[in-house]
Amino acid sequence: MKRLALLLFAFCFGALQASAFTFTDDAGDSYTFDKVPGKVIVLNSSNLELFIAAGGKPAAYGESGTMPAYLNEYIKGVPSVGRVQSPDLERIVAMNPDLVIGMNFPFHISLKNSLKQAGIPLAVFGVHDRNDLTAKMEIFGQITGNPDKAFQKVASINSDIEKAQKTFGKPSKKVLVVYGTPESFNMALPASFIGEIAELAGGMNIAGRDMKGGTGMYSGFVPVSLEYVTMADPDMIFIISHGNKSTPAADSQLKKQPAWSALRAVREGKVISLPFDTYGINPTVRLGEAVLELSSLMYPELYK
Amino acid sequence: MKHGIQTDPENGKRLVTAFFGTGLLFCGLLISVAKGSVGVSLSDFLAVFTAADANQGIYQVIMNIRLPRILTGGLVGMNMALSGAILQSVLKNPLADPGIIGISAGAGLAAMVVMILFPAMSAIIPPAAFLGAVGAALIIYFIAYNGGAHTLRLVLAGVALSAFLAAFMSALTVLFSDRVQGTVNWMAGTLHGKSWNHFYMVLPYSIVGFFGAVFGAKYLNILALGDDIARGLGLQVEKAKFLLTLLAALLAASAVSAVGLMGFVGLIIPHITRLIVGSDNRFLIPFSALFGAVTVIFADTAARTLFSPYELPVGILMAFIGAPFFLYLLTRGIK
Structure with missing residues (x-):
């Protein structure tokens, strides 16, 4: 019985260890999570696409004028935290998310400190090119706890490009x-x-x-x-x-x-x-x- | 009056300036037609005008891109400089430029609304900018009018309305930050992609404006003596002020509607001209027109060729080169 309990404990610990992860955002800050963040707010449309493609379900999103049609459909029913350029900090803090994902531009970077004081991490990402997309999908796969889905998405993008070529x-x-x-x-x-x-x-x-x-x-x-x-x-x-x-x-x-x-x-x-x-x-x-x-x-x- | 001109000790200097200015204009035209991101040999260049089966690409470059662009630039420089010279005299304010009567803010807001909210209707940008500019100028004039358009009230009303309109522009920039990229060139003033349609759009205003300003120069001289003295000399002060301001508004609006916001020329060229030929408007006006055209033509040639085949908006380059030159003239004048 004792041995069984030990085994169970070891198993649980192992599972916990497996889901712990660390990543670095585009501003160079490092983030460590011991488990997949449950409540994630995504502030901009590009990162929202990555997050959803990697199998994530956003808790809230930032509004943007350039959302593609499919994304507009998807976010119906998801609460908004204001516009990309001016997200509502009070609403974000009130939701107490595990992670906020923003765009790699000065305004979102400057929000990092304000949110840090409320104990909320804000990571910023931007996709520069095709190679960068693969790297970012890997990170988003970790964040959503669904690395396989992220990997499949990258593979399907690559196969489309190969088909064209x-x-x-x-x-x-x-x-x-x-x-x-x-x-x-x-x-x-x-x-x-x-x-x-x-x-x-x-x-x-x-x-x-x-x-x-x-x-x-x-x-x-x-x-x-x-x-x-x-x-x-x-x-x-x-x-x-x-x-x-x-x-x-x-x-x-x-x-x-x-x-x-x-x-x-x-x-x-x-x-x-x-x-x-x-x-x-x-x-x-x-x-x-x-x-x-x-x-x-x-x-x-x-x-x- | 005629006798006065002949014995004016400045006359020799003015003659030399006229000679050099015209020379510079022709040099500028020649250099700018010959220079560009596409190198053109002399024989190819001549063939454009002589041979019927000239190299189609070169022909297109010279006749439909380079030449109309240079001529449009010349007209725009002339219009802005004239407008600035008139306004500085009418408002008796050395800081006056077409922006002060709301031209930049009115045109800027109108163009930005079209570019950001109705991008599919880009063909109406020039007329919209023109209406915005003239509309803003008229509103400012009528706000300032109270039994007469007092110059200080005009200037202050201009500043206030411009700030009001600029607030809308800032709002558009913030709310549609993803769409701003399409407007930056226009906001900096560029001759990129301008052709004959833009030239013909500006030309009638340039002709009317130039002769109107030259004809109005003597009234500007009288207004410079102060409203009371001008009235004493038999001038219908309010009518003269209104017509001259309207002329300045039309000149600047036509220029801005074609090439976007181009700040430097309207403010600095009249000052540079004044430092060289003096403040007698009969000379200041035509020389401002000449130097305005010369400045934009040279600046645009540089804008096209410095980083070829990339371009800089001419407005940026002009302030970059022109402002230090102006400061040089200013410090020399003070000594």
């Missing part, structure tokens, strides 16, 4: 990704997330080719000279604006702009506007779908 073979389309409106626009460099999606989908981004790299002062989205664009002669132009489009659609607004209208892609109608909630923000766990979709827009003949 097998279909288009060797990249052969020169693309340009424009962000904004024709009156005020930037172009996406390869180092931006949409730049990475475009390249994974088989596009050769003309903004950034034979340029000094797209790092340092110029990274993400920059105004690239239209003269350069004209000479680089892209095959396709993708426009990301804040219009409420849910699916990619042909766009004719550039035809009306004399500076753009002579571009071959514009003349041939190869201008497509992309939905903001997938391509204007980092699609994170929808990366695989986004790559497949963009690839099928670039190489429609191969996807028939």
Whole structure:
């Protein structure tokens, strides 16, 4: 009997040990939990996607204007703690969560101390690129206590990307990704997330080719000279604006702009506007779908 | 009056300045057409204007991107400088610029509302910004009007309304922080992507504005003597002030609606011009127009070529180069 009790104790202890975990967030702070946190509040939409994809159920969320449709459906019935930019600290503290997950930007980082005083840990994350996505999914798998689900999600994203790459073979389309409106626009460099999606989908981004790299002062989205664009002669132009489009659609607004209208892609109608909630923000766990979709827009003949 | 001009000891200096200014304008035009992120050889360049089957890419770059952009920049610089010069005289305030009569705040808010809330309607950004600018200017004028538009009241009403409108802009920035990226270039003032449609949009205002300002210069000189003296000299002070302010508003609104908020030119160029040619508006006005155009053309050439093929908004570059130059002139003037 005594031996049995000891065995039981050892078993329980072992199980406890197995679920204890430590992770480091993007601000460099380390967090240790002896068990899976039961009540987790997620303040921004990208991290919410990761959390749900890893099998988590958020106790509350922060509202954002850029939530994809499926997420809007999901959060019906989940309490809100205010907007991403200004979460309601009082409501958060009153809920007494085990963990709060925020975005890696100055405002959420500055909330860390206020919440710490109430004994609530706040971890901040942002997904930079595909490799980072895999690393973050691993952490979220630990947080939700569902590492297998997180791993499966990463595997399905990778298989979507491989499927796209097998279909288009060797990249052969020169693309340009424009962000904004024709009156005020930037172009996406390869180092931006949409730049990475475009390249994974088989596009050769003309903004950034034979340029000094797209790092340092110029990274993400920059105004690239239209003269350069004209000479680089892209095959396709993708426009990301804040219009409420849910699916990619042909766009004719550039035809009306004399500076753009002579571009071959514009003349041939190869201008497509992309939905903001997938391509204007980092699609994170929808990366695989986004790559497949963009690839099928670039190489429609191969996807028939 | 004519005799006065001929014996003015400043005349020699003005002639030299006019000569250099015009020279700079032509140099600027030539350099800016020849320089860009796409290198163009002289023979290719000439072929654009002569050969019928010229290199299509180069032709497109020069005729539909570079040239209209440079000309738009020239007009915008001229309009902003003229507007600033007129306002500084009418309001007798050295800190006056088109922003002080609500142009920046009115245009900025209108453009931001369209860019953030109705992004699909981006074609209406220029007319919306124009209406916002002129609307704000008129509101300020009528708030300040009380049996006459007292200059101090005008300035204060301008500051107050601008702050009021800026609050809405801040609110939009905070509530739609994810959409702000699409507006930053416009807010910094850029000629990126401007073409003939923008040029033709600004041109009529530039023509009317330039001749209106040159014609109005003598009234500005009279107003500079003070309202009472001006009235004594037979000037209809209120009517002159209103028409000149309206002219300044239209000039700045047309510029801002085409290229976005461009601060520096309207404030500093009239001062630089004043330090060089003196404060007689008959000279100050046309020279401000000239230097405004020269400044924007040179600044934009730099904005396009410094980090080519990336670009900087010209508004940023102008303040970067222009402000130290202005400080240099200022300290030299004080000695």
